[in-house]
Every structure is written in structure tokens, then in C-alpha cells.
Amino acid sequence: MIILGVESSCDETGLALYDTERGLRSHALHSQVAMHEEYGGVVPELASRDHVRRALPLLAQVMKDSGLPLSAIDAIAYTQGPGLAGALLVGASVANGLALALGKPVLGVHHLEGHLLSPLLSARPPAFPFVALLVSGGHTQLMRVDGVGRYAMLGETLDDAAGEAFDKSAKLLGLGYPGGPAISRLAEFGDPGAHTLPRPMLHSKNLDFSFSGLKTAVLTLVKKHDSNLCEQQKANIARAFVDAIVEVLVTKCMAALKETGMRRLVIAGGVGANVQLRAALDAAAARRRFEVFYPELALCTDNGAMIAFAGALRLQQHPDAARCDYGFNVRPRWPLDEIG
Numbered sequence: 001m002i003i004l005g006v007e008s009s010c011d012e013t014g015l016a017l018y019d020t021e022r023g024l025r026s027h028a029l030h031s032q033v034a035m036h037e038e039y040g041g042v043v044p045e046l047a048s049r050d051h052v053r054r055a056l057p058l059l060a061q062v063m064k065d066s067g068l069p070l071s072a073i074d075a076i077a078y079t080q081g082p083g084l085a086g087a088l089l090v091g092a093s094v095a096n097g098l099a100l101a102l103g104k105p106v107l108g109v110h111h112l113e114g115h116l117l118s119p120l121l122s123a124r125p126p127a128f129p130f131v132a133l134l135v136s137g138g139h140t141q142l143m144r145v146d147g148v149g150r151y152a153m154l155g156e157t158l159d160d161a162a163g164e165a166f167d168k169s170a171k172l173l174g175l176g177y178p179g180g181p182a183i184s185r186l187a188e189f190g191d192p193g194a195h196t197l198p199r200p201m202l203h204s205k206n207l208d209f210s211f212s213g214l215k216t217a218v219l220t221l222v223k224k225h226d227s228n229l230c231e232q233q234k235a236n237i238a239r240a241f242v243d244a245i246v247e248v249l250v251t252k253c254m255a256a257l258k259e260t261g262m263r264r265l266v267i268a269g270g271v272g273a274n275v276q277l278r279a280a281l282d283a284a285a286a287r288r289r290f291e292v293f294y295p296e297l298a299l300c301t302d303n304g305a306m307i308a309f310a311g312a313l314r315l316q317q318h319p320d321a322a323r324c325d326y327g328f329n330v331r332p333r334w335p336l337d338e339i340g
């Protein structure tokens with residue numbers, strides 16, 4: 001079975017072809033980062049318009065790269081939510097229009113399910129069950145994953161998401177958008193002893209997170225220097241920020257493994273690309289004898305491959321999940337534990 005995946009929930013247009021026999025056949029991505037950079041964040045209307053411009057050329061590219069004709073597509077999976085409503089509508093329209101033209105079934109996929117299952121696309125895929133840490137620009141959740149579609153929430157952020165904390169703190173330090181990779185790079189040059197930032201909810205007796213205080217602590221440090229920071233001072237603050245957020249994320253993952261009695265941890269979402277987080281998790285895994293799994297670096301942030309793959313797994317489990325009535329809606333807010 002060949003599944004076309006279409007992702008357009010935020011600022012990346014991603015298309016991909018997943019073959020249930022042969023794996024990922026092709027994938028193509030256009031990132032709008034450069035377009036949104038001058039505004040310091042994603043402008044929803046610009047995002048939607050750019051998805052309109054990019055979707056069909058990317059479709060042509062994935063078909064060409066795979067060497068397959070359009071008629072080889074058996075079903076089309078698109079991101080139905082959560083995300084920006086206008087951006088989601090573009091992917092949903094493209095997917096449904098194409099499916100109608102080809103007479104093929106179509107199904108809506110949950111964006112976070114795509115992230116969650118993306119490590120299964122790697123060369124060393126985890127077996128079920130596992131604990132998953134989903135850390136993206138919009139979400140921070142610890143889930144218990146017993147199989148495809150069997151997700152139970154263990155804990156989540158009460159305010160900012162981890163990626164949002166990275167982006168907002170980076171902005172306070174005058175770094176570009178998205179701030180995660182920039183603050184991570186800068187932190188490498190920081191002095192670890194220069195500042196200590198709070199570890200929010202580190203010892204709360206649950207698996208929830210809170211990151212908005214961390215951003216406020218960064219703001220306080222920036223203000224202390226009258227917003228006039230040299231590169232080394234910025235690096236020191238970046239280092240303190242990264243150390244704090246990584247310690248909270250790693251500690252909560254350990255607590256989730258302990259609570260569930262599991263020994264497999266899966267990291268997914270954009271912040272899963274973070275080198276300091278990966279190093280700390282790898283060290284903890286070696287020390288505590290558990291296994292940790294990541295998606296391929298290119299599949300950490302938003303992409304079409306994870307949507308095609310999640311669609312394929314869903315269809316293998318529920319062949320009637322794909323429909324041919326081509327009436328569609330999008331779900332900008334859609335809790336992951338509500339999917340069946």
C-alpha cells in the first residue's frame with residue numbers, strides 16, 4: 001500500500017510517500033522559517049498562503065523522486081489537527097481534492113500521533129509499549145503508548161510548551177526565530193557556573209511541567225544587564241536556560257518510566273532534535289539501564305513522512321478509517337488522548 005502524507009499544520013509544508021512494503025519512498029519539505037523570521041514568529045495568514053504556493057510543487061517532487069505515477073497512490077493522509085486553522089485547511093483541501101480526482105480514499109491524521117510514531121521510521125525502531133515525551137513548539141506531554149491509537153496522558157505542561165520556552169527565551173536574548181536551535185548552539189559557549197535558573201515543578205509529585213517561569217527568569221537576567229549583553233553574557237544565560245529545561249525534562253522522563261515500570265523511552269517533536277537533551281538522556285539511559293529512541297534528525301520537526309506513516313499504520317489497523325466522501329473539517333484543537 002502506498003500512502004501520500006500531507007502536513008501543513010504550522011510553518012512547514014511537507015509531503016511524502018510511504019510504502020508499507022518498502023518503507024519511505026520519498027519526502028519533500030518547504031520550511032517557511034525565513035519568511036516568518038522578520039516578524040519574530042509565525043504569521044498565520046502568511047503561513048496559509050505559502051502552503052497554497054508550495055503544496056503542488058512538492059507533490060510533483062515526491063512523485064518524481066519516487067518514480068511512481070499518481071495512480072500508484074492507494075490513500076492520502078493529511079494533518080487534520082491540531083494546528084493553525086487556515087494552514088490545516090490548505091493541506092486538507094489539497095488532500096481531499098487530489099483524492100477526489102484520483103478516486104482514492106482519504107483520512108485525517110493527528111499531528112502529534114505523527115510525531116509520536118516517527119521514531120518507528122528509524123533504523124532502530126522501538127517496540128511497544130513505551131513512554132513517549134512529546135516536546136514541540138505547541139506541546140509538552142508525557143504519554144504511555146501501548147500501541148497505535150492506544151495513548152494515555154501521564155502529564156503535560158500547565159502553561160508554555162518546551163519549544164515555546166526555547167523560542168521566547170531566545171527572543172529575549174535577541175536570537176532569531178525559531179529560537180531553539182540558536183539558543184542551543186549559543187549555550188555550548190556558556191559558562192555552566194555563571195547562573196542558576198529555577199527548575200520549575202522538578203519535585204512536584206506529578207508528571208506535569210511548567211515553563212513560563214523559566215522565561216520570566218531569563219527576562220530578569222536580561223534586565224539585570226540593562227538589556228545590554230555581550231556575546232559571552234548571552235551564552236551564559238543560554239547555558240543556564242538549557243541546563244534548567246533539560247534537567248526538568250530528563251527528571252520527569254525518569255519519573256514516568258518509574259511510575260509505569262517501563263524501560264523504553266521515545267522522544268518526539270522539534271525539541272527532540274536538541275543536542276543537550278539527547279546527551280543528557282543518553283547518559284541517564286546508560287546509568288539507569290533503559291533504552292531511549294529518537295526520530296531521525298530530519299524527522300524531529302514537522303514533516304510529511306510522519307503523517308504518511310501514521311496514516312499507513314492507522315489504515316493497517318482500521319482499513320475503513322479512510323473515506324471517499326471528501327467532506328472534510330479540520331481540528332485546530334484536538335487532544336491526542338481523544339483519538340480512537
Ligand code: KG4
Binds near residue numbers: 136162301
Ligand atoms: O515539532 P515542531 O517542528 O513543530 C510543532 O509541532 O510545534 O517543533 C518546533 C519547535 C520550535 O519551538 C523550535 O524552536 C524547537 O522545536 N526546536 C528546538 C530545536 N530544533 C527545533 N528546540 C531546541 N533545540 C533544537 N535543536
Ligand code: ZN
Binds near residue numbers: 115136137269270302
Ligand atoms: Zn509538530
